[in-house]
Amino acid sequence: MEKLVGALMFGQSGGPSSVINSSAAGVFTEALKQDCITAVYGAAHGIRGVLNEEFYDMSKEDPKELMLLKNTPSSALGSVRYKLADFKKDDTDYKRLLEVFKKYNIRYFFYNGGNDSMDTCNKISKFMKKNDWEMRVMGVPKTIDNDLFGTDHCPGYASAAKYVATTMMELKLDANVYDTPMITVVEIMGRHAGWLTAAASLANYKGLGPDLIYLPEVAFSTEKFLADVEKKLAENNGKCMIAISEGIANADGELIAETLNKNIAKDSFGHAQLGGVGTALANLCKEKFGSKTRAIEFSLMQRCGAHLASKVDVEEAFKSGAAAVKYAVRGTTDKMVVLKRDTTPSGKYKCKIGVVGLSKAANTEKKIPAEWIINDGTMLSQEYIDYALPLIQGDCKAPLEDGLPRFAQLKKVLANK
């Protein structure tokens, strides 16, 4: 196949992670090596940067800084939550994208994100094909939620999981210091899939985990919750530690965060802005049991705690980005890069890179298999531990400078300046 010659545009979308920039580093370093790629652009704030003609010339960056991106959390280029319309209904944005693509001869469009971002990729690819603009469109997966279809796991998940497991262990030690009753409710991210909350069970595997874990995969009943807690309090001298997903919902699918707290804001995708369900449940416990309770939210720390990144995750995120470039140069388009577990016969974890169709990846959510959820919906089985443990291996963080992380400092030279 003849090589497609032109520029590459890369954008970051959705909530950041500890390793989203590692994927960016993989894309940039590989793209800068390819002869057929005439320019490498990084979009400021994802698709909005393309629409606004705000993107950076990545060849102007110091290669050392690009490598520091591997250990720099959050979206270095800036992210966005912007949902493209169906182009059959409104093609304004798409026409503008085509205009920009033509102006800069952009023939490679890569988008890094979760379900919504794969949907964006898919729509753009379809429109460009319809309008005879030859281009290679690739999705690079990223989500701490680990809910993307077609990949064994998602870059970003393992580092967040390592944050959750490590911090749960530390909190468990802290929660046990006084010999007085204490209920601790830890709220963990995850709207529809409980993968990240499930990572709390890795702390159990190390003997320092929560007593109860509640996931969006299991219909939540406040009555059962209080009964579960009561039982644990009796077993554990009045102590109970609980990990709860922000997205737990009742049997009717109503979010507990919404049934317990009113006036919840929504983001531009129409998702409810969750949070606060841990506090609400801690208050319920305090009312019923009278003991000291504490609600803890891992908040943004769980997604940006790059100082606790998993080495496996950092490396896989980098490889995912680099592989997307290699695939596209070889002619692949309309695919999302995926990670395929390839455990050796001796049981050693290995991982290969593959691809899956964008339309399959877009808007399909992968949940935790029901059979991995045990103890009447309050704990994860050994199958989950076997799945997740290989992913959180090894430390890999930014070098220290004055005792604090030295993150990448990009020049961000605008391409049209």
Added chain:
Amino acid sequence: MEKLVGALMFGQSGGPSSVINSSAAGVFTEALKQDCITAVYGAAHGIRGVLNEEFYDMSKEDPKELMLLKNTPSSALGSVRYKLADFKKDDTDYKRLLEVFKKYNIRYFFYNGGNDSMDTCNKISKFMKKNDWEMRVMGVPKTIDNDLFGTDHCPGYASAAKYVATTMMELKLDANVYDTPMITVVEIMGRHAGWLTAAASLANYKGLGPDLIYLPEVAFSTEKFLADVEKKLAENNGKCMIAISEGIANADGELIAETLNKNIAKDSFGHAQLGGVGTALANLCKEKFGSKTRAIEFSLMQRCGAHLASKVDVEEAFKSGAAAVKYAVRGTTDKMVVLKRDTTPSGKYKCKIGVVGLSKAANTEKKIPAEWIINDGTMLSQEYIDYALPLIQGDCKAPLEDGLPRFAQLKKVLANK
């Protein structure tokens, strides 16, 4: 001086820290070496363990596990918040202590904690002297609050400060990803002294810190706060990151946490259980400015995040414990170990160990010097950076096992069993 022959009792008190067990490791390993110390006991839950005759024989522990204590957060022996009465009013507890001390020939009593713990030490020492029980009483300092009198800084502070600074840097990157207005309010521990909140300014030194910092040392005015935020929003495209101490109070000394939130519980020392002031101020901002706001609490993570411990802190905490034993064996009593900064002529940070009288250390709070607080009470000066930066140097954490920390596992063999 003739050596005092007898057993040593060590207890941990108050809120735990990332390095409180490092001090314990220092005490135990040094005490186990001393011929005149006939037994080394670790009190279960501090003074309550002594009263209840529940303490562990530390000679039964594997020395490797004792060394793992250096990197194990929280209080391995269990902690307590228990205020001894004035013995002139009620000497019940003191008589019981004397009874236990006699029964086990305890001649060395060491207590690890903050102001309240030094007060406990001081009272016990006075009572034993009055009742002719010869013993050496030593305080080992510990507090993330860094508010103990007579020491340059307190073991536990630097690791918590490193957690705060590193996490602020990561949060700042995260808070900047979207190009939409966003106010982030981060609540940090500290009842009366703002040392830990001040550590957020170390992130500023690295270019990734909060725009505004509010400390208990400066009278807080809600009107001024909103005006400060408004100014920063105008300067920074609608973005503002704020670090706020849980203990901020108005000019009348009333806690903002109490004036904004009612029904706050109190602990057994009569301290209000703070928390929630960040959320309350974030809500005020949302009301006034209408933009997205987020309240983040570092909660217990800031005091138990041993994976981010400072090497300087871990080593100094260990040395403080070991030094307490050496001082006491040589005849010192009624003192708290202190850290004395001893910077070399070339500017290299060094630290010597000294002692200060227990009565001076007890219940005296050291606050941030007023001249270190600049920008109309919203930022720390270079003097603070010069003070704090040497303390957070180096990483030192538990070895990884299966990708997660391997913390100490003590046998906890009760001495009277």
